[in-house]
Amino acid sequence: MNGPLPVVPVSILTGFLGAGKTTLLNRLLKDPELADTAVIINEFGDVAIDHLLVEASSDGVIELSDGCLCCTVRGELVDTLADLMDRMQTGRIRPLKRVVIETTGLADPAPVLQSVLGNPVVAQNYRLDGVVTVVDAVNGAQTITSHVEAMKQVAVADRLVISKAGLARDGQVDRLMAVLRELNPRAPIVDGDGDAAGRAELFACGLYDATTKVADVGRWLQDEAEAGHDHDHDHGHDHGHDHDHCHEDHGHRRHHHHDVNRHGSDIRSFSIVHERPIEPMALEMFIDLLRSAHGEKLLRMKAIVSVADDPERPVVLHGVQSVFHTPERLAAWPDPADRRTRMVMITKGLQEAFVRDLFDAFTGKPRVDQADAQALADNPLVVPGMRF
Numbered sequence: 001m002n003g004p005l006p007v008v009p010v011s012i013l014t015g016f017l018g019a020g021k022t023t024l025l026n027r028l029l030k031d032p033e034l035a036d037t038a039v040i041i042n043e044f045g046d047v048a049i050d051h052l053l054v055e056a057s058s059d060g061v062i063e064l065s066d067g068c069l070c071c072t073v074r075g076e077l078v079d080t081l082a083d084l085m086d087r088m089q090t091g092r093i094r095p096l097k098r099v100v101i102e103t104t105g106l107a108d109p110a111p112v113l114q115s116v117l118g119n120p121v122v123a124q125n126y127r128l129d130g131v132v133t134v135v136d137a138v139n140g141a142q143t144i145t146s147h148v149e150a151m152k153q154v155a156v157a158d159r160l161v162i163s164k165a166g167l168a169r170d171g172q173v174d175r176l177m178a179v180l181r182e183l184n185p186r187a188p189i190v191d192g193d194g195d196a197a198g199r200a201e202l203f204a205c206g207l208y209d210a211t212t213k214v215a216d217v218g219r220w221l222q223d224e225a226e227a228g229h230d231h232d233h234d235h236g237h238d239h240g241h242d243h244d245h246c247h248e249d250h251g252h253r254r255h256h257h258h259d260v261n262r263h264g265s266d267i268r269s270f271s272i273v274h275e276r277p278i279e280p281m282a283l284e285m286f287i288d289l290l291r292s293a294h295g296e297k298l299l300r301m302k303a304i305v306s307v308a309d310d311p312e313r314p315v316v317l318h319g320v321q322s323v324f325h326t327p328e329r330l331a332a333w334p335d336p337a338d339r340r341t342r343m344v345m346i347t348k349g350l351q352e353a354f355v356r357d358l359f360d361a362f363t364g365k366p367r368v369d370q371a372d373a374q375a376l377a378d379n380p381l382v383v384p385g386m387r388f
């Protein structure tokens with residue numbers, strides 16, 4: 001009979017929306033040292049795309065359902081970790097050498113950390129081996145100032161990885177380094193393009209130690225531990241935050257009273273699903289307009305698109321605020337049974353109806369009260385029926 005399984009190290013990979021978490025993970029998973037790693041990803045949005053874009057063998061990637069890891073999905077994370085352990089113990093899967101949890105970009109890391117550190121069942125079988133936070137060189141400094149989650153993600157980190165340095169303007173990386181140093185004086189700062197960012201050692205941080213971080217980190221974890229305790233007794237999911245977060249789904253709103261709005265009441269997540277291939281020019285104009293007129297309100301856009309010039313080979317689009325990355329053409333549909341265009345957007349102060357109308361105008365869905373594509377391109381700030 002085999003002895004008890006060794007305690008499995010858990011790494012948390014975090015970073016604000018679009019910082020480059022999945023890109024880094026895909027690179028790291030190529031290191032043979034990270035074979036036998038399970039990846040738990042958590043996506044904010046009702047149409048899942050992320051799992052299509054993580055390149056590990058599909059049985060190594062577990063997707064947590066819609067909702068944010070720091071709010072509604074915490075219980076699911078704990079259940080998933082317990083289930084993985086059960087499967088290992090009963091020999092249904094090979095023993096894992098590591099579990100990596102990729103959070104949503106909007107996640108407050110404190111409750112996620114507390115789920116691993118503070119849950120007795122989890123803590124028996126897993127140990128938190130560190131937090132790796134990706135920070136985007138172009139948007140990072142501004143994002144940390146505007147979003148408390150981004151600031152906390154930096155403060156709790158054991159390693160800080162700077163992505164997109166190649167896209168940064170003069171002085172941007174130095175300014176970002178200064179911000180990072182102030183929030184987290186001890187975590188090594190790693191160049192996302194360098195070799196160290198692609199090796200398994202990036203995750204080998206040693207047992208998580210909040211006392212090596214700025215003083216606030218210990219307090220956040222303590223607050224979470226107390227909030228978690230309250231949950232057990234009264235199921236109040238408040239934490240002092242507003243509860244009005246909502247997903248907008250194809251024109252319908254689904255209020256999730258338990259999907260706590262830690263993320264600001266003007267942050268929305270919605271998706272556009274389109275059956276027919278889209279003309280390349282229409283797609284380009286739609287994206288151009290969205291980016292140039294409303295880029296700063298578009299926290300994140302992720303899409304897999306059927307383009308009419310080659311519908312067999314979908315295009316993957318990534319937008320992060322005003323930065324749109326070079327589109328990538330895939331060799332084939334990740335799931336050949338589903339060839340629909342799917343776009344997921346996370347916006348701040350930009351309504352779904354506005355984006356949807358814009359999309360409809362460019363994809364030729366006729367509407368009597370709707371401006372045509374040319375009129376929109378001429379004056380993107382005027383959309384009939386829309387007020388700003």
Ligand SMILES: Nc1nc2c(ncn2[C@@H]2O[C@H](COP(=O)(O)OP(=O)(O)OP(=O)(O)O)[C@@H](O)[C@H]2O)c(=O)[nH]1
Pocket residue numbers: 015016017018019020021022023024104105162163164165166167192193300302317318320325326
């Ligand atoms: N040039 C450049 N592009 C990058 C780098 N890292 C990521 N990107 C691009 O940034 C976009 C977003 O990257 P992702 O890895 O999906 O970001 P993410 O943090 O996982 O995004 P969310 O999970 O939505 O928060 C993609 O188009 C990537 O190709 C980098 O270091 N350099």
